[in-house]
Amino acid sequence: SQTIHQWPATLVQPVGSPLSLECTVEGTSNPNLYWYRQAAGRGLQLLFYSVGIGQISSEVPQNLSASRPQDRQFILSSKKLLLSDSGFYLCAWSVLNSPLHFGNGTRLTVT
Amino acid sequence: DQQVKQNSPSLSVQEGRISILNCDYTNSMFDYFLWYKKYPAEGPTFLISISSIKDKNEDGRFTVFLNKSAKHLSLHIVPSQPGDSAVYFCAASWRRGGSNYKLTFGKGTLLTVNP
Numbered sequence: 001s002q003t004i005h006q007w008p009a010t011l012v013q014p015v016g017s018p019l020s021l022e023c024t025v026e027g028t029s030n031p032n033l034y035w036y037r038q039a040a041g042r043g044l045q046l047l048f049y050s051v052g053i054g055q056i057s058s059e060v061p062q063n064l065s066a067s068r069p070q071d072r073q074f075i076l077s078s079k080k081l082l083l084s085d086s087g088f089y090l091c092a093w094s095v096l097n098s099p100l101h102f103g104n105g106t107r108l109t110v111t
Numbered sequence: 112d113q114q115v116k117q118n119s120p121s122l123s124v125q126e127g128r129i130s131i132l133n134c135d136y137t138n139s140m141f142d143y144f145l146w147y148k149k150y151p152a153e154g155p156t157f158l159i160s161i162s163s164i165k166d167k168n169e170d171g172r173f174t175v176f177l178n179k180s181a182k183h184l185s186l187h188i189v190p191s192q193p194g195d196s197a198v199y200f201c202a203a204s205w206r207r208g209g210s211n212y213k214l215t216f217g218k219g220t221l222l223t224v225n226p
Contacts, residue, residue: 009152036216043115044155044200044216059213090154097206099145100214102154 002027006091006103013110019064019078021106023091026072031093033074034100035066038088050074086110114138115203117217125225130188132220134201137182141203145214146175146186149198158199159186162206191224198222 006023013019025031035047046059048066056066063082067075074091086109092100116135124130132146142163147155161168161175161184168175174187188195201217 006154041218043117043218044202044214046213046215049213092154099157099160101157102147104154105152107152 002093002101004091004093004101004103006106008106009104010107011109013081013108015083015110016080019076019081019085019108021076021089021091021108023074023076023103024072025074025093028072028093028095030071031095033068033072034092034094035064035074035076036090036092036102038090038105040087044090048076081110083110113217114141115201115215115217117199117201117220119220120218121221121223123223123225124191126193127190130186130191130195130222130224132186132188132199132201132222134184134186134217135182136184136203138203138205138215139182140205141215143204143206144175144177144184145202145204146173147200147202147216148195149200149219155200188222191222193224193226196222196224 003026032051034049036044038044050056050068064078089106091103094100114137145160146158148158149155159170159173159175161177166177177184198219198221200219202214204214
């Protein structure tokens with residue numbers, strides 16, 4: 001069966017520090033991969049999606065970037081965090097027309 | 112511009128009664144709709160979906176109704192159980208446009224089922 005791992009579960013970082021969140025998927029090949037963010041009092045916003053290695057599409061201009069170095073690995077990064085980057089970050093995967101399956105998320109607090 | 116709207120931030124119902132969660136959308140290109148359930152500190156889990164060629168889909172205690180002319184869908188939970196207490200997200204996508212993988216989510220509705 002397919003599983004998705006996302007870490008860390010919580011993270012507190014100072015403004016201006018770098019960020020690296022990692023997500024890996026097991027049990028499937030060539031999945032579509034996604035990064036979503038849920039800010040306080042808001043819905044889930046799509047940040048990035050990837051349909052293959054090295055293929056990244058950005059949905060919103062922001063202080064973050066994403067990379068897909070391997071088929072089942074998706075990384076969310078920032079060189080310098082802003083206060084507004086605080087939120088709940090969710091990685092997800094899908095194949096063909098299946099619904100998205102989410103990881104358990106990372107709670108990021110930028111102080 | 113919020114294309115998927117859940118106008119009720121919260122809903123409280125008694126155990127055993129029906130829970131009705133509502134969702135409205137503005138983009139007429141959407142042709143696939145989903146409901147997700149989310150517990151605190153966890154990722155959303157898929158509940159049920161419906162294609163625009165249908166007006167109803169049922170899975171156990173969960174039924175989703177789609178009214179395309181009103182651009183409205185609803186999730187019915189019968190009977191409601193305390194374990195159903197969670198945030199419910201409505202989501203939509205445009206499959207025929209090749210954007211099946213891009214979901215647009217509402218802000219969610221917090222359902223509380225009281226014993």
